[in-house]
Amino acid sequence: MTPIQMVDLKKQYLQIKPEIDAAVQGVLDSCAFINGKPVQDFAGHLSQYLGVKHVIPCANGTDALQIALMALGLQPGDEVITPSFTYIATTEVIALLKLKPVFVEVDQQTFCIAPDAIEKAITPRTKAIVPVHLYGQAANMEAIMNLAKKHNLYVVEDNAQAIGSDFTFSNGEKKKTGTIGTIGCTSFFPSKNLGCYGDGGAIFTNDDHLAAQLKMIANHGQRVKYYHDVVGCNSRLDTIQAAILDIKLKKLDDYIGARQKVADFYNKAFAGHPNITTPFTAGYTTHVFHQYTLILNDADRDALHNFLAAAGVPSMIYYPVPAHRQKMFDSFEGDSYQLPVTDWLTERVISLPIHTEMEAEQLTLITTKVLEFFKH
Ligand SMILES: *Cc1c(COP(=O)(O)O)cnc(C)c1O
DSSP states (O other): OOOOOSSOHHHHHHHHHHHHHHHHHHHHHHTOOSSOHHHHHHHHHHHHHHTOSEEEEESOHHHHHHHHHHHTTOOTTOEEEEESSSOHHHHHHHHHTTOEEEEEOBOTTTOSBOHHHHHHHOOTTEEEEOOBOGGGBOOOHHHHHHHHHHHTOEEEEEOTTTTTOEEEOTTSOEEETTSSSSEEEEEOOTTSSSOOSSOOEEEEESOHHHHHHHHHHHBTTEEETTEEOSOOOBOOOOHHHHHHHHHHHHTHHHHHHHHHHHHHHHHHHHTTOTTEEOOOOOTTBOBOOSSEEEEESSOOHHHHHHHHHHTTOOOBOSOSSOGGGSGGGGGGTGGGOOOHHHHHHHHHEEEEOOOTTOOHHHHHHHHHHHHHHTTO
């Protein structure tokens, strides 16, 4: 048995090494390190896969979110509604742009932003909602889009954890996460479901005008070289990363299938356990299991983490401190927020290893050890 890791990038690489090495060598031979052909090739393939008109590659997922918000022409102090239970990047870029993050609750079962909490937080200054498809399943995008329409708000989807997930509307129509809102954002950080071998990200939209704005902002605000229309930034996906992603995109659905099998195995092993709530998947979404996250009931989470670690089983807390309790947001009166569901989840979640190359023996060891912990 291979030692267990939360994500085993090495093992996955070894499976696809000849293709990857050839693609990287191709970029080295061309020396087109910036904006080489693979960048546009990959963007085209990703737009086909997602069924979205425009894919704008950029340097990382945080930049994707920042550029998306910059393209909407918001004014300092405009309010942006976002979950507190997320990775910090989602909320950080809002504050960085001098907008006001307004933290709201998540649904206790799905871990994603709760539409009724969004509605309560809407004020005349609200301009946008940033839902996060946390751990790999979609937030309730139908309800969110209805609210957005009703109150004339933009929706920027943080799809860093759910690329490939399908959302089904009540009329039966299906769309990929990240293609439903005004703009979608993703990250190709190595451990993400579609990860490269460095940093990378992308922005999606079906709106031609916004696509042009996004492209311009990511490229120093220029449409014509050396003529700069707006203050932008420098955010590019490099050619080597694009060449790697173009290969891994073809395998994404298989990779998702492998993750779902791992989740099934865990779900069966823990079904009905009094101390363990297994992940709930809402009926409107598929789950691509970027993380496999349990809620512990009546259990000492640190003790479980340490017990597993001693047996060679890693586990992680995503995330130990919700955004509204981060020092970073002191000036936004993070402490004044009452988010009991977020706090409750923060104290009880624990994520188990999940990736595309897990071995049967590893899964058996992990589930055996978790169950053994509760027998003490
Ligand atoms: C990873 C991640 C990001 C940021 O992506 P980077 O490429 O690391 O900048 C943003 N939001 C969520 C939810 C993420 O998981």
